[in-house]
Amino acid sequence: MHGNRTGAKPESEMRRQMMAVLAHAPSSRLAGLWRDAGFDVAAEPVRGPETGLVTVRGRIGGGGAAFNVGEATVTRATVRLASGEVGHSYALGRDQDKARIAATIDALWQKPELRPRLEDLILSPLRLERDVNAARRAAEVAATKVDFFTMVRGED
Amino acid sequence: MYVAVKGGEAAIENAHSLLADRRRGDRAVPALRLDQIVEQLALGVDRIMAEGSLYDRELAGLALKQSRGDMIEAIFLVRAYRTTLPRFGYTRPLDTAAMAIDRRVSATYKDLPGGQLLGPTFDYTHRLLDPALAGDELAKAPAQREADPAPMPRVSDLLGDEGLIEADGAVPAGKPVADITREPLEFPLERDARLQALARGDEGFLLALAYSTQRGYARTHPVVGEIRIGEAELELDVPELDFPVPLGTIRVTECQMVNQFKGSAKVPPQFTRGYGLVFGQSERKAMAMALCDRALRASEFGEDIVAPAQDEEFVISHADNVQATGFVEHLKLPHYVDFQAELDLVRRMRTEFESGLGEDERREAAE
Amino acid sequence: MQTTAVIQGGFRSPVFDSQAVFRAVMDAMARPGSRRRVATLTAPPAPMSPLAGAVTLALCDHDTPVWLDRQLSTPLVREWLGFHSGAAVTPIATEAHFAFAAAADELVALESFAQGSQEYPDRSTTIVLQVESFDAGVPLTLAGPGIERAATIAPSPMPRHFIAQWRQNHARFPRGVDLVLVSRDEVACLPRTTRIEAA
Numbered sequence: 228m229h230g231n232r233t234g235a236k237p238e239s240e241m242r243r244q245m246m247a248v249l250a251h252a253p254s255s256r257l258a259g260l261w262r263d264a265g266f267d268v269a270a271e272p273v274r275g276p277e278t279g280l281v282t283v284r285g286r287i288g289g290g291g292a293a294f295n296v297g298e299a300t301v302t303r304a305t306v307r308l309a310s311g312e313v314g315h316s317y318a319l320g321r322d323q324d325k326a327r328i329a330a331t332i333d334a335l336w337q338k339p340e341l342r343p344r345l346e347d348l349i350l351s352p353l354r355l356e357r358d359v360n361a362a363r364r365a366a367e368v369a370a371t372k373v374d375f376f377t378m379v380r381g382e383d
Numbered sequence: 384m385y386v387a388v389k390g391g392e393a394a395i396e397n398a399h400s401l402l403a404d405r406r407r408g409d410r411a412v413p414a415l416r417l418d419q420i421v422e423q424l425a426l427g428v429d430r431i432m433a434e435g436s437l438y439d440r441e442l443a444g445l446a447l448k449q450s451r452g453d454m455i456e457a458i459f460l461v462r463a464y465r466t467t468l469p470r471f472g473y474t475r476p477l478d479t480a481a482m483a484i485d486r487r488v489s490a491t492y493k494d495l496p497g498g499q500l501l502g503p504t505f506d507y508t509h510r511l512l513d514p515a516l517a518g519d520e521l522a523k524a525p526a527q528r529e530a531d532p533a534p535m536p537r538v539s540d541l542l543g544d545e546g547l548i549e550a551d552g553a554v555p556a557g558k559p560v561a562d563i564t565r566e567p568l569e570f571p572l573e574r575d576a577r578l579q580a581l582a583r584g585d586e587g588f589l590l591a592l593a594y595s596t597q598r599g600y601a602r603t604h605p606v607v608g609e610i611r612i613g614e615a616e617l618e619l620d621v622p623e624l625d626f627p628v629p630l631g632t633i634r635v636t637e638c639q640m641v642n643q644f645k646g647s648a649k650v651p652p653q654f655t656r657g658y659g660l661v662f663g664q665s666e667r668k669a670m671a672m673a674l675c676d677r678a679l680r681a682s683e684f685g686e687d688i689v690a691p692a693q694d695e696e697f698v699i700s701h702a703d704n705v706q707a708t709g710f711v712e713h714l715k716l717p718h719y720v721d722f723q724a725e726l727d728l729v730r731r732m733r734t735e736f737e738s739g740l741g742e743d744e745r746r747e748a749a750e
Numbered sequence: 751m752q753t754t755a756v757i758q759g760g761f762r763s764p765v766f767d768s769q770a771v772f773r774a775v776m777d778a779m780a781r782p783g784s785r786r787r788v789a790t791l792t793a794p795p796a797p798m799s800p801l802a803g804a805v806t807l808a809l810c811d812h813d814t815p816v817w818l819d820r821q822l823s824t825p826l827v828r829e830w831l832g833f834h835s836g837a838a839v840t841p842i843a844t845e846a847h848f849a850f851a852a853a854a855d856e857l858v859a860l861e862s863f864a865q866g867s868q869e870y871p872d873r874s875t876t877i878v879l880q881v882e883s884f885d886a887g888v889p890l891t892l893a894g895p896g897i898e899r900a901a902t903i904a905p906s907p908m909p910r911h912f913i914a915q916w917r918q919n920h921a922r923f924p925r926g927v928d929l930v931l932v933s934r935d936e937v938a939c940l941p942r943t944t945r946i947e948a949a
Contacts, residue, residue, distance in 0.1 A: 247629035279469040284476040285660045291551035294575035299438035319631040366527035371501040622832030
């Protein structure tokens with residue numbers, strides 16, 4: 228069994244978090260940021276982009292044994308840079324451009340000298356927008372929270 | 384006798400183009416875009432995803448458009464599509480305790496940690512048709528309030544601390560998880576296989592069965608421990624990476640139903656539970672699933688099996704609306720030869736009956 | 751992990767390449783003993799042959815546990831298979847949907863693999879053997895469904911006591927294993943319905 232999260236190496240945990248940002252990114256936004264960032268890179272496709280299924284698992288009672296809930300579409304890609312780095316991407320949905328761009332970013336991210344630029348131009352805007360969006364949704368839901376108050380009934 | 388029937392090709396082709404025309408309807412009315420369906424008919428899209436057993440909003444929206452709004456036809460289309468895709472693997476079990484909540488209510492605890500969050504619910508609306516929606520009224524932005532960042536534990540975990548409620552059950556190591564899409568059903572089923580079948584089962588069928596349990600056909604004294612709707616993260620283990628790769632989030636609805644249980648000589652009294660987990664926002668389906676799950680556990684609790692909702696083979700064999708529609712609708716396909724044979728048989732029986740009748744009449748006359 | 755050998759060498763054109771290989775295997779299975787030529791489409795890590803690699807990528811996926819013989823069971827081969835096909839390797843022969851062997855003459859007994867059941871005879875292992883030649887071995891005269899009169903093939907190397915083992919396999923019908931033989935550039939099959947006639 229590989230990779231439980233607490234035991235993961237810091238490097239792979241950083242990479243996992245970076246891949247999460249890319250997986251969550253709206254396709255058109257990622258494509259726009261990637262284009263504007265202007266990385267001059269030739270990435271050779273090794274596998275895909277290809278669309279397939281994952282079977283989504285839940286747990287009986289929420290925390291018990293696993294069971295299969297249904298399937299979801301996932302698109303993945305693997306690319307290789309001329310310098311040898313291999314990048315992978317996986318994300319829900321069927322967007323093959325997004326998969327190719329995300330795999331290329333994953334490959335570039337493995338060159339430490341490129342990380343600050345990737346962070347500034349692509350990853351941090353995506354992370355920020357996702358956080359803002361999540362905070363807004365949470366605040367909207369919080370406004371529907373019930374504040375109970377007790378009515379005193381009868382004679383005192 | 385075997386009679387081959389050919390023909391109808393031109394009729395079929397023309398029927399399909401007529402279907403395309405009627406689907407489009409009045410050309411003066413703008414065509415529906417998929418993003419309109421996905422955004423504004425979101426719960427219909429959710430139902431197609433749940434019963435089509437494929438989480439993909441755009442595909443479900445396309446299916447709804449192609450089927451002219453016929454849900455079961457749309458579900459059929461999605462099921463057919465999913466068979467064309469390779470499978471990359473099984474995700475890690477999603478953690479509903481950690482989901483980004485859109486709605487969360489409990490009927491058992493008023494003041495639970497995190498509170499009761501009504502979310503975008505139809506409850507407490509007056510069910511009066513709103514003429515304003517006939518136009519393109521601008522919806523006003525929803526109110527906001529500072530969110531409580533504290534985690535929202537599942538209600539089952541709160542009660543579980545006191546041992547008053549059945550635990551989630553052991554997580555057996557190494558036991559393969561049943562997959563009804565790979566192995567044919569063999570009764571009796573384990574609970575994991577039943578839940579998979581219920582999760583994709585027809586909402587109407589499960590709703591009716593759930594209702595029957597409340598009306599006395601297998602009483603389980605249910606109350607909603609918790610319903611939560613929100614976005615849960617998915618992760619997949621893949622051979623090429625030494626960590627679980629994040630895939631993004633999906634929206635799910637979870638229902639924890641709490642049911643009474645008397646206890647026995649061996650087991651102290653505690654509440655039992657039924658569980659529902661469904662793609663998308665669909666609490667009716669999740670509640671019906673949880674009620675059916677609990678009813679189907681009858682033999683596990685030594686309860687008498689007296690009602691349809693407790694009969695595993697009955698419930699699971701008939702819950703899938705794609706199977707059901709296939710078998711019911713095939714009756715309209717040509718049965719010419721079968722019917723000719725039956726017609727011959729009925730004619731022969733009729734002749735025998737009439738000659739027999741004659742004999743009886745003669746006998747009566749003789750007596 | 752992540753070495754070039756692992757991620758390289760898959761089908762260049764996954765749809766058409768896997769269709770071509772599938773077609774060749776299907777035709778070979780339909781006409782037992784006939785030889786179908788297949789172009790070199792994959793480059794798996796040694797000692798898996800390119801043609802055996804092509805068969806794995808055409809037939810195996812996430813839902814088909816694969817058994818590898820001692821020679822093939824290297825980290826590189828396992829990772830290559832995992833990356834390109836998604837198939838997991840199992841050490842338990844009776845759980846394997848497919849088995850691959852580079853040393854056919856050292857193969858464990860055919861009966862150690864899944865044989866299927868009377869109800870589901872399809873739940874048996876399909877065994878893919880890498881052979882050097884279809885002419886250099888003991889000539890096998892074949893008969894049975896898909897063979898009009900007789901077919902002859904002389905694969906080498908083959909499992910020990912192959913003729914006796916195959917007689918037992920045939921006798922288990924409808925249960926039993928099916929064999930896919932791959933040489934450098936050809937594939938031939940022995941389904942469980944095929945008899946080997948006494949020479």
